Amino acid sequence: MPGENSSNFITDIIDVHNESARFAGRVHTRFPPEPNGYLHIGHAKSICLNFGIAERYGGLCNLRFDDTNPAKEEQEYIDAITEDVRWLGYQWQDRVYFASDYFDQLYDMAVELIRIGRAYVDELSPEQIREYRGTLNEPGRESPYRNRPVEENLALFEKMRAGGFQEGEAVLRAKIDMSSGNINMRDPVMYRILDTPHPRTGGKWKIYPMYDFAHGQSDSIEEITHSICTLEYEDHRPLYDWYLDNIEIYHPQQIEFARLNLSHTVLSKRKLIRLVEEGYVRGWDDPRLPTIAGLRRRGYTPAAIRDFCEEVGVGKVKGVVALHKLEYHIRQDLNKTAPRVMAVINPLKVVITNYPDDQAELMQAINNPEDESAGTRQVPFSKVLYIERDDFMEDPPRKFFRLAPGREVRLRYAYFIICTDVIKDADGNIVELRCTYDPATRGGAAPDGRRVKATLHWVSAPHAVQAEARLYDTLFSEEYPENDRDKDFTAFVNPDSLRVVDPIYVEPHVETAQPGDRFQFERLAYFVVDEEATAEKLVFNRTVTLRDQWRKAQRKGGQPAKRKRRRKAPQR
Numbered sequence: 099m100p101g102e103n104s105s106n107f108i109t110d111i112i113d114v115h116n117e118s119a120r121f122a123g124r125v126h127t128r129f130p131p132e133p134n135g136y137l138h139i140g141h142a143k144s145i146c147l148n149f150g151i152a153e154r155y156g157g158l159c160n161l162r163f164d165d166t167n168p169a170k171e172e173q174e175y176i177d178a179i180t181e182d183v184r185w186l187g188y189q190w191q192d193r194v195y196f197a198s199d200y201f202d203q204l205y206d207m208a209v210e211l212i213r214i215g216r217a218y219v220d221e222l223s224p225e226q227i228r229e230y231r232g233t234l235n236e237p238g239r240e241s242p243y244r245n246r247p248v249e250e251n252l253a254l255f256e257k258m259r260a261g262g263f264q265e266g267e268a269v270l271r272a273k274i275d276m277s278s279g280n281i282n283m284r285d286p287v288m289y290r291i292l293d294t295p296h297p298r299t300g301g302k303w304k305i306y307p308m309y310d311f312a313h314g315q316s317d318s319i320e321e322i323t324h325s326i327c328t329l330e331y332e333d334h335r336p337l338y339d340w341y342l343d344n345i346e347i348y349h350p351q352q353i354e355f356a357r358l359n360l361s362h363t364v365l366s367k368r369k370l371i372r373l374v375e376e377g378y379v380r381g382w383d384d385p386r387l388p389t390i391a392g393l394r395r396r397g398y399t400p401a402a403i404r405d406f407c408e409e410v411g412v413g414k415v416k417g418v419v420a421l422h423k424l425e426y427h428i429r430q431d432l433n434k435t436a437p438r439v440m441a442v443i444n445p446l447k448v449v450i451t452n453y454p455d456d457q458a459e460l461m462q463a464i465n466n467p468e469d470e471s472a473g474t475r476q477v478p479f480s481k482v483l484y485i486e487r488d489d490f491m492e493d494p495p496r497k498f499f500r501l502a503p504g505r506e507v508r509l510r511y512a513y514f515i516i517c518t519d520v521i522k523d524a525d526g527n528i529v530e531l532r533c534t535y536d537p538a539t540r541g542g543a544a545p546d547g548r549r550v551k552a553t554l555h556w557v558s559a560p561h562a563v564q565a566e567a568r569l570y571d572t573l574f575s576e577e578y579p580e581n582d583r584d585k586d587f588t589a590f591v592n593p594d595s596l597r598v599v600d601p602i603y604v605e606p607h608v609e610t611a612q613p614g615d616r617f618q619f620e621r622l623a624y625f626v627v628d629e630e631a632t633a634e635k636l637v638f639n640r641t642v643t644l645r646d647q648w649r650k651a652q653r654k655g656g657q658p659a660k661r662k663r664r665r666k667a668p669q670r
């Protein structure tokens with residue numbers, strides 16, 4: 099099981115409850131997704147929080163589908179959510195529930211509120227209800243139907259249930275306070291008519307409870323102790339409490355925390371649906387999306403996502419977390435676990451002129467320098483190789499230490515080579531390098547102790563596996579794509595968020611790789627085999643790049659010198 103959450107303001111509240119035995123020391127949480135889309139990284143935070151807290155206190159956490167709106171909910175989403183929560187590493191044993199399982203009980207509770215004079219059937223139109231509700235500055239007005247006798251309300255509510263009204267003709271409302279400063283308390287709607295079959299209850303119901311009427315009572319029925327939700331529901335808490343107090347049933351504690359926002363993306367199902375339906379991405383599991391399914395296909399691990407959620411923590415202050423924090427955690431994880439292979443994405447052909455034409459050698463390579471138990475493998479070397487085009491410059495600037503004419507570098511696990519000739523096509527483009535190798539440097543070290551400043555990765559051309567690489571960049575080119583008042587967020591979709599390179603050349607070790615297998619392509623990035631890979635053609639998704647070595651070198655070149663000077667300066 100994944101690790102527990104560390105302390106936060108919610109565990110502080112729970113500790114106080116436990117000291118006063120408010121819930122007899124019990125801790126029982128729930129994760130309550132609405133099955134109207136796929137889960138995203140924000141939901142992961144809620145999942146880690148709810149399941150993590152239960153684990154910390156030796157309590158329980160339920161999975162509850164909040165399926166009160168059949169117009170937007172689908173079985174596909176229920177299945178996807180179930181898979182995603184399980185994939186993240188959490189278990190709910192037999193405690194998977196559906197708000198729709200409680201429709202009969204909720205109906206009875208509504209009848210109870212009518213009986214005690216605290217709910218009524220309103221026949222104002224939806225527009226009128228909105229108009230009568232008032233605004234933040236103006237109190238609402240009471241509906242002319244508000245003071246109907248109990249018997250009439252009971253009969254009309256029964257008529258609503260039996261399908262005697264069309265959609266929009268009647269609603270059941272709680273009778274609270276039309277002048278409340280909290281608009282949620284101005285006679286909120288409890289039930290509306292929806293002539294839509296429900297994925298689970300079919301055509302049984304013509305009326306469906308609103309979120310606020312269903313949620314607290316579902317928590318109560320399941321004997322949840324701490325009902326953790328996001329800050330938007332803070333203003334709903336008085337209503338949450340009002341229903342439970344007036345129905346007079348067991349009363350959990352609602353606690354709100356700040357939802358997770360992430361830079362360079364959007365985290366709202368409404369917006370994610372648009373990206374999917376309007377074709378900006380290839381589906382809910384597109385590796386560019388911040389959905390759990392997308393992150394999984396991108397090569398993220400459950401551990402990296404959980405570590406990220408743990409790092410961002412829980413608080414009451416809204417903010418946006420930088421995407422690089424998420425990337426940091428997947429790098430950390432994959433650095434420890436992903437086997438290394440050599441692959442060339444942007445190839446430049448290298449011919450080793452003094453290497454025998456038909457010879458091939460197997461070079462021993464380390465699978466994972468961070469994990470000795472991962473062992474070694476054999477990588478074929480031959481006369482014709484590919485190196486990365488960026489690893490050669492004909493006229494290198496001062497800080498460029500990689501291959502250049504007349505310069506010696508190391509080919510990882512193989513030999514030292516020197517570039518002797520640069521072959522160009524008629525337009526002056528470099529098409530091939532001629533190099534010589536030093537047979538005495540086999541394995542990558544010179545017996546005379548001479549050193550080189552760069553080690554390059556390479557692939558033997560005749561042995562290489564050709565594959566497709568999908569190189570992803572951020573889905574949005576803006577850090578905060580939702581912040582522009584005049585433009586729709588889709589205006590900021592990054593046109594270069596996916597670049598397909600086909601073929602790339604990979605060492606033959608990957609030949610038997612299966613979808614989901616993760617690798618580090620040395621010096622480039624982490625990759626995962628996509629589910630669209632076939633026996634004939636491997637497809638790799640780039641999970642995350644390594645830090646750019648060239649830029650790092652540039653920075654190093656500039657800074658330490660300055661620091662040195664400062665250190666030498668006399669102390670004052």
Ligand code: ATP
Nearest residue numbers: 130131132140141143144327328357358365366367
């Ligand atoms: P969205 O705005 O993405 O549609 P939602 O809140 O409508 O999200 P639900 O399915 O109702 O989606 O959410 C299930 C649970 O996940 C709720 O408890 C909700 O508060 C929580 N949750 C949703 N989005 C986030 C987020 N960005 N950060 C943390 N928790 C979230």
Ligand code: MG
Nearest residue numbers: 131132164309
């Ligand atoms: Mg919701």
